[in-house]
Amino acid sequence: MAAAALVGVGVGDVSRAHATMAAIQLFTGEYHHESTQSAMDESPAETAPVAEARNGGSERTPEELVAKCIAPVKKQFLRPPPIRGLSNDQSDAVPEGKSKASQTSVVKEKKSKRQLKRERQQAVKSAVGICPEVAKSGDVSRCPYKDKCRFSHDVEAYKAQKPDDIEGECPFMTAQETCPFGLACRFLGSHKDGVEGGDVSAHRRSSEVNGLTKDVQKLLWKNKMKFPKADAKLKALGLEGNAKSKIKILEDKEDDQIVSNNCDGGLDETCPDDESRPLKKTRSVIEEEICSGEVDDGGVSAAKEAAEQTSTIPEPEATVGIVLPESDRSLRLHPREKKLIDFREKLYLAPLTTVGNLPFRRVCKVLGADITCGEMAMCTNLLQGQASEWALLRRHSSEDLFGVQICGAYPDTVAHTVELIDQECQVDFIDINMGCPIDIVVNKGAGSALLTKPMRMKGIVHAASGTVDCPITIKVRTAYFEGKNRIDSLIADMGNWGASAVTIHGRSRQQRYSKLADWEYVYQCARKASKALPVLGNGDIFSYVDWNKHKAECPELSTCMIARGALIKPWIFTEIKEQRHWDISSGERLNILKDYVRLGLEHWGSDTKGVETTRRFLLEWLSYTCRYVPVGLLDVIPQRLNWRPPSYYGRDDLETLMASDSAADWVRISEMLLGKVPDGFTFAPKHKSNSYDRAENG
Known part of the structure; x- marks a missing residue:
């Protein structure tokens, strides 16, 4: 056949x-x-x-x-x-x-925001946008808004245009409760108790946390949210009010001088190696002078020592009448007195943009991941109360050791965000991304751009760690420019800044994901760090052999973070724990995809919108899993991450x-x-890995 x-x-x-x-x-x-x-x-x-x-x-x-x-x-x-x-x-x-x-x-058609908004409004008013209350029961009288409801109440018209049911069981019927989507569920034929539906929010509250309440969201929308702890700490550090803009002006002047003296272009061009580069002398009230990698590692100026002593002494005047006594005590909490997380030997699933969503993390937890972290969220979007950004902080009850990752450009923005997260969310740690290479992030001064401004890095970590009791970890790359590594000159002080752990991705921003990660440099940084500061390595781990190699070559590493390796084969956690190469069959791989789909429907919903959202994220994941080559087909094992x-x-x-x-x-x-895709369905991967391509700025 x-x-x-x-x-x-x-x-x-x-x-x-x-x-x-x-x-x-x-x-x-x-x-x-x-x-x-x-x-x-x-x-x-x-x-x-x-x-x-x-x-x-x-x-x-x-x-x-x-x-x-x-x-x-x-x-x-x-x-x-x-x-x-x-x-x-x-x-x-x-x-x-x-x-x-x-x-x-x-595929190339690009619609304006106004056009997209108009299409959404039309969809809501049409039979497709049936009222959720009516869909739950099939009874039009159940809607509390009656004729003022902005959704459709035409049940028969909705049934006429509704796509065919998908084969299989409704994911909500196994949870000893009724399906919260009722008529809108794409698995309606499997409902045993008729149409009557339950409460979506109640179902999610039973297993997911870290949602944003409407009251807090309205305060954020109106810019009326108060941050007493963060403001007190920022005032103690001299970073409140106009200090941010003043620091930015001074730093920009220094950067312009360095670029004009040493480079012909902007940040996207590699600076020549120059040992005569002038040191930064900018100071605010108590900011310290930090060497940028071109001076001896042991050279610490008297100004730096004085600043460190001053920064450890909180100013009582800064907190009087602003914060409560318990908040005041938290400002005096030394970094070493914070709750510590034991990262040693634990399998850490890296925060992964787009694909590292809650259903994917649940799959990895089943396959052996110990630590999970949410997708990177922008501080400015969180402070604006954007629901889509807050969705990145959602946590499932199965994630027993969970952190969130945020990204911001200035100390006040990050400090306000960590206080808000500490107040509204249940997290075990907060990770600050200082290594994201994406242009839209770097151009705003966040992510990898912070690697060119070590004083601002210190200010961000100092302010964040002094605002909350929750451990603050940071993730960095080796440098901004290729060949200009600088983390080794800063890592000895990062523990004093207030960081509870540091993850080092063994690539520069300019390198993006091209070439292999520089693990020798990661080892060098781990050996220079203080014993009290856990250092985690990241880059190109694709088998238990890679894991064992890095742990054996550098015992100073607490553990290794696994990123793209988990995207391509999430069972890498099982391989590491069982110390074997798993020649997984296609049927077993399909079962993992089935589990992901079931978890996705539980998270995004079993109605048409939830099904298509699950499909989109599944397709994004499949754009990575296709790079896996089964063990039984290889002449040389294990597979390396850079193999085509x-x-x-x-x-x-x-x-x-x-x-x-x-x-x-x-x-x-x-x-x-x-089930079948809708008519006119198209898909193009949002993130196309360029690990085999030339670096963008190289």
Whole structure:
């Protein structure tokens, strides 16, 4: 059957043919674990170009492939790569009845905010936007707003346009309660107690925390929220009021002078190595002078020592009439007296933008992760009460050791944010991102931009740690510019700033994700840090071998943070704990995806909106998992994170489908789990890894 299906199929259509067979077999229940390679052996003779391509790839030895950063897949599984006229994320992903040209135009179409708002309002008023209260029970009289409700009450019209139910059980019916979405649930056929629905917020309160209350949100919207602890600490540090703008002006003047003396361009150009670079002399009330990496490590000026002594003594006048006695005591809390978190030997799932959502973290917890951290949230957005940003702080009850990561450019912004989080959320630690390389973050002075302003780094950590009792950790990169590492000159003082732990990503901002992480430099920093300051390493951990290697070579490291390795294969936590290479089957991988979908529906909802939100995040995750090469297909194990997976056949049709780098195949996998996509559906990955590409600024 498989051989017959491939007769007459061109080289560029091989991937689609196998994907289609897998999808049909899975939908009809005829899926079987049959070797795809044996089916290909029964196909007609290959054309000369195809045979030449395949033989050319098989002539290289595994050692030669590894040297070229190509995954050494066994020869019998190799196949010629599919030929596509468009990019991977757009080719083949064309709905029926539409041409690729029209599809491309749809993907590139950009709508204004006003147009998007108008479309949302129209959707709410149409039959699609049925009133949630009516959907729960099917009874129009249940809506408390009656005719003034902005949603539709036409139940029959809603049923007429509602998509077909998805096969499977409603994720909410297993929780000993009724489904909170009622008629709107896409699994309505599996409801045993009729249409009557429960309360969505009540269900989430039973398992999720860290929501933003309406009262606090309104105060944030009106800019009337008070931050007594943060303001008192900022005043004690001399950073309140206009101090921020004054510091910024002085720092900008210094940066302009350094750039004009040493560089021809701006921040995006690498400065030449110059040992005669003038030291920064800017000071506020008690800010200290910090060497920027071009002076001897042991050189500490008298001004720095005096500033350190002053910074440890709180000013009583700054807190009189501003904070309560218990808040006043928290300002005097020394960093060493804070609650400590034992990071040693624990498996730490890094905060991952977009994909590191709550359902994904729950999957990783089941697979062995010990510490989880929410996605990076911008301080300015949190202080504005943006619901979408506060959603990044959500915590599930299964996350027993959980932190949130925030990103801000100035001490007052970060201090206000940590006080707000400490008041409204349940977290074990707060991580401050000082290494994000994204342009939109760096251009605002946050993320990696702080690496060029060590005094501001100190001010942020000092203010944040002095505001709350919760441990404050920081995450940094080696430097802003490639070849200008500076963390080794700062890490000895970071504990005195108030940091409870430091995570070092072994790359510079300019490097982004190109080349391998510099673990030797991470080791160097870990050895220079004080014994009381836990140092965590980050970068390119993709197997238990990598984990063991870093721990053995540098015992000073408390643990290692796992980021992209968990995106590509979340069972890496199981491999590390069990010290084995897991040759996971395609069926086991599909079960992990099923668990993710179930958890996603619980989190985002089982109505149409929740299903499509789950689908979108699933597709984002699949854009990473396709880079995994099964252990049984490799000549050399373990797989390294910088290896390019060649085009290959899996040991069965599902494994072949999961190896595809085409967005069309990812969509087909999502249809196996979440039903058919809506008409006109398109998908392009939000984050396309450039680990194999040239660094943007290099």
